[in-house]
Structure formats: structure tokens, C-alpha cells
Amino acid sequence: MTQRETIAAIATAAGAAGVGIVRVSGPGCRAIAATLLGRPPEPRHAHYLRFRDGDGEVIDDGLLIHFPAPQSYTGEDVLELQGHGSPLLLARLLRRCLDLGARPARPGEFTERAFLEGRLDLAQAEAVADLISAGSEAAVRAARRSLDGEFSRRVHAVVEGLTALRVWVEAALDFPEEEVDFLAAPELRRRLHDVAADLAALRAAAGRGQRLVDGLHVVIAGAPNAGKSSLLNALAGEDRAIVTDIAGTTRDVLRERVRVDGIELTLVDTAGLREAPDVVEQEGIRRARAELARADLVLAVLDDQAPVPELPLPAGVPVLWLHNKADLSGAAAHAERRPDGEHLWLSARTGEGLDALRQRLREAAGLGEGSEGAFSARARHVDALARADALLAQAAAQLHHGAGELAAEELRRAQDALGEITGTVDADALLGRIFGDFCIGK
Numbered sequence: 465m466t467q468r469e470t471i472a473a474i475a476t477a478a479g480a481a482g483v484g485i486v487r488v489s490g491p492g493c494r495a496i497a498a499t500l501l502g503r504p505p506e507p508r509h510a511h512y513l514r515f516r517d518g519d520g521e522v523i524d525d526g527l528l529i530h531f532p533a534p535q536s537y538t539g540e541d542v543l544e545l546q547g548h549g550s551p552l553l554l555a556r557l558l559r560r561c562l563d564l565g566a567r568p569a570r571p572g573e574f575t576e577r578a579f580l581e582g583r584l585d586l587a588q589a590e591a592v593a594d595l596i597s598a599g600s601e602a603a604v605r606a607a608r609r610s611l612d613g614e615f616s617r618r619v620h621a622v623v624e625g626l627t628a629l630r631v632w633v634e635a636a637l638d639f640p641e642e643e644v645d646f647l648a649a650p651e652l653r654r655r656l657h658d659v660a661a662d663l664a665a666l667r668a669a670a671g672r673g674q675r676l677v678d679g680l681h682v683v684i685a686g687a688p689n690a691g692k693s694s695l696l697n698a699l700a701g702e703d704r705a706i707v708t709d710i711a712g713t714t715r716d717v718l719r720e721r722v723r724v725d726g727i728e729l730t731l732v733d734t735a736g737l738r739e740a741p742d743v744v745e746q747e748g749i750r751r752a753r754a755e756l757a758r759a760d761l762v763l764a765v766l767d768d769q770a771p772v773p774e775l776p777l778p779a780g781v782p783v784l785w786l787h788n789k790a791d792l793s794g795a796a797a798h799a800e801r802r803p804d805g806e807h808l809w810l811s812a813r814t815g816e817g818l819d820a821l822r823q824r825l826r827e828a829a830g831l832g833e834g835s836e837g838a839f840s841a842r843a844r845h846v847d848a849l850a851r852a853d854a855l856l857a858q859a860a861a862q863l864h865h866g867a868g869e870l871a872a873e874e875l876r877r878a879q880d881a882l883g884e885i886t887g888t889v890d891a892d893a894l895l896g897r898i899f900g901d902f903c904i905g906k
């Protein structure tokens with residue numbers, strides 16, 4: 465293996481803070497540490513010292529810690545310089561490390577090295593970034609689980625199931641003269657079914673994990689005056705949108721990032737859907753429809769006192785029907801009479817029924833009952849799982865037709881698709897894209 469370069473970056477967030485850290489990784493750490501300290505550092509010992517520049521001028525006082533390889537975050541030699549959290553001081557400290565032979569780290573390069581050193585697999589490395597940028601406590605917990613290898617373990621379990629299937633099929637192909645046709649064995653069929661079920665469950669869980677990371681895109685739609693903007697305000701806990709008793713008040717799309725019971729939502733308020741009299745409102749309605757098309761969930765708001773309008777909702781998007789103004793109709797009691805998850809009675813004005821709505825939003829975000837153990841995931845993972853799923857279905861069909869060779873090939877490709885998740889397969893091509901989205905210093 466060629467000797468890697470030594471990389472350095474400010475690892476803490478930009479801006480004034482109590483403490484800031486410059487992190488260095490690679491073979492040059494020991495020499496940089498010895499120069500700054502005036503003697504070789506003790507392993508994993510916090511040395512208090514004055515950091516000086518090349519002319520001997522004091523930059524800052526702080527702590528120096530050397531983590532000799534492989535016991536470090538990256539698995540390489542790592543050096544931490546912990547100074548005061550001033551962006552200007554930290555920039556000088558970083559400059560000093562560069563003068564002593566390091567080069568600036570690219571985004572995510574420390575974690576990329578941890579991956580290359582085998583300290584984390586790819587799904588875990590991505591979980592590091594998801595942990596840092598998590599927008600809700602639930603997302604933090606989910607990223608924590610993926611970082612601890614929960615997701616990877618489940619991927620491995622399916623890979624093992626696929627391997628066992630392949631072994632079976634290939635053995636059957638190797639010994640065609642056997643009396644029994646092993647390809648037609650009910651036991652093989654049963655195992656195939658079990659692996660497919662595990663994969664489907666994992667795919668669903670990863671989809672929930674992705675929604676946790678990305679946050680849920682929730683679009684509020686309905687007839688004019690139904691109380692859509694009032695609902696946005698009630699969920700946001702603040703008067704964000706204009707509310708009046710004039711139908712057609714909201715004309716533009718209003719987006720609010722809100723946290724509801726530990727989940728992150730993008731709530732989108734839209735113009736009331738109707739045959740609009742003027743062009744401004746028409747444009748608002750056009751935009752409302754565009755938002756609806758990319759919703760994870762639609763909250764269709766109805767005025768419980770008015771006749772149910774025809775709403776042009778897109779097919780294939782989950783819809784929750786909210787019968788608003790229940791304070792006027794006194795219909796909150798309906799909720800008990802019709803315990804139907806898709807219909808809720810509530811009042812944006814008094815707040816009654818909002819707890820039930822929050823609970824449904826949690827469920828939509830994958831945090832309902834039985835969702836303990838949620839782990840974070842990304843579109844890349846969900847896509848790989850979908851491909852593995854399709855390949856497994858093809859393998860099953862081919863086995864059904866006695867095409868063992870083809871089935872074995874599809875099983876191998878399904879395995880490779882799963883290998884992309886943890887980075888055991890095809891990782892090189894993915895690294896630039898994955899780590900390029902990280903922050904510098906991570």
C-alpha cells in the first residue's frame with residue numbers, strides 16, 4: 465500500500481465557541497506533534513502546551529493529543545490540537561499544521577479513511593454524517609443505531625441467506641446426475657421465500673429510516689377557508705401563515721420546517737383548491753398541485769360544516785382526511801365512533817384532536833407503535849434493496865422454470881446489490897459521491 469498523505473482540518477463548527485479542534489490524520493502526525501510539543505508526545509495523553517508558529521510566536525494555548533495508529537478515529541495516526549474556539553486562532557493553528565507538511569482535508573476525508581482502514585463500513589460512515597445533521601431526536605437515535613451497525617447487521621443477515629441459496633443451487637447444478645432434483649426441492653422454495661420476506665422487511669424498515677433522515681414532506685390541501693393555514697399555525701405553534709375568513713387568503717405556497725413530537729416535517733400550506741376567479745389565485749392553485757405531486761403525505765382539510773368538496777388529489781400518495789372546525793360541529797365525538805386512521809376530527813382553533821394528528825404524523829414518519837429500533841438509511845440504500853428484491857424475484861421465477869444457471873447468476877447479482885450498501889462491493893466508484901457531501905473536518 466502506498467503511504468497516504470497527512471490531512472488536516474478544523475473539526476469543529478465555524479464561529480466563536482468555548483473550544484475548537486484542529487484534527488490531523490496520517491503518517492506525519494508524530495513529527496508535527498513533536499515539533500509543537502518540543503518532544504515526542506505520549507500516546508493518548510492530553511499535553512497542555514503553547515502552540516507556536518514557525519517564528520516562535522504564540523498562537524494559542526491548548527491541549528495536544530496524539531492517537532497512534534490503529535487506535536484512533538481514522539485508524540491512522542491522529543493528532544488533535546484543542547485550542548480556544550476562535551475561527552481566526554484555529555485558522556492559524558491549521559496553517560501551522562499545513563506548514564509542517566499536512567494538506568487540507570477534503571470533505572468527509574477523515575471518515576473516508578476510517579472506512580478505508582476498515583473501522584466502519586459504508587452504511588456506518590454515512591450514519592456519521594446523518595448523526596451530525598439529524599434534525600430531530602428520533603433521527604439522532606436512528607443514526608446512532610446505524611452507526612452502531614444495526615442496519616449493516618441486517619443487510620449481512622440477508623446476504624447470508626442469499627449465499628446459502630446460491631450454495632444450494634450451485635451444488636444442484638454441479639451434481640445433475642443425482643436422483644433427486646434439488647432445484648425442485650420444497651425446502652429450497654421455502655428458504656427462498658424466507659429470504660424474500662427478510663429482504664422485504666428490511667426494505668420497509670430502510671424506507672422508514674430514509675424518511676426519518678430526510679424528514680417528511682407533508683402538504684396541507686383542501687377547499688378555500690377549510691382552515692389549512694390555521695392548521696399550519698397550530699402545528700407550528702406560531703402564527704406563520706395569514707388566516708382570515710375570506711376564501712382565497714392563501715395564494716402562494718408556504719413552507720415551514722417544524723418539529724412535531726421529535727420528528728422533522730416540512731409542512732406546506734397551499735392555496736385552496738377551486739375554480740379560481742383571478743390569475744394570481746390560479747397560479748397559486750397550480751403550485752399547490754405541484755406540491756401535492758411530491759408529497760409524502762397529504763393532509764386534506766375539510767370544513768366539517770360544509771359539504772365535502774371534490775379535491776383533485778394525486779393517486780398513490782397517502783391521504784389523511786382532517787375534518788376541521790369540530791368545535792363548531794361538535795363532531796369530535798365522531799372520532800370515537802369512527803376509529804378510522806384515515807379520518808380525524810379536530811379543531812385548528814381550539815387544538816382538540818391535534819394530539820391524535822401528531823400521533824398519525826409520527827406513524828407516517830415510521831415512528832408509530834412497533835417502530836422501536838428504527839435505523840437511519842438513505843435513498844442509495846433503499847434503491848439497492850429494491851434492486852436486490854427484484855433480482856431475487858427473478859431468481860425465484862427462473863428456478864420455477866428449472867433455469868438453475870440463470871437463478872444462480874441473479875442471486876449473485878442480488879448479493880452484489882446488497883454489498884453496495886455496506887461497501888463490500890463496488891465501493892470505489894461510490895466514495896467520491898458519498899463523502900463529498902460530508903462537512904470538512906469530519
Ligand SMILES: Nc1nc2c(c(=O)[nH]1)N(C=O)[C@@H](CNc1ccc(C(=O)N[C@@H](CCC(=O)O)C(=O)O)cc1)CN2
Binds near residue numbers: 534535
Ligand atoms: N475530541 C474528539 N471527540 C470526538 C471525536 C474526535 O475525533 N475527537 N469523534 C470523532 O468522530 C467522535 C468519537 N469517535 C471516536 C471513535 C474512535 C476513537 C478512538 O480513538 N478509538 C480507538 C480507541 C478505543 C478505546 O480506547 O477504547 C480504537 O477504536 O481503537 C476516538 C473517537 C466524537 N467525539
Ligand SMILES: Nc1nc2c(ncn2[C@@H]2O[C@H](COP(=O)(O)OP(=O)(O)OP(=O)(O)O)[C@@H](O)[C@H]2O)c(=O)[nH]1
Binds near residue numbers: 693710
Ligand atoms: N371555529 C373554527 N374556525 C376555524 C377553525 N379553523 C379555521 N377557522 C376559521 O376559518 C377561517 C379560514 O381559516 P384559514 O386557516 O384561513 O383557512 P384556509 O383553508 O387557509 O383558507 P384559504 O387560504 O383561503 O384557502 C378563519 O376565519 C379561521 O379563523 C376551527 O377549527 N374552528
Ligand SMILES: [Mg+2]
Binds near residue numbers: 692707734
Ligand atoms: Mg390559507
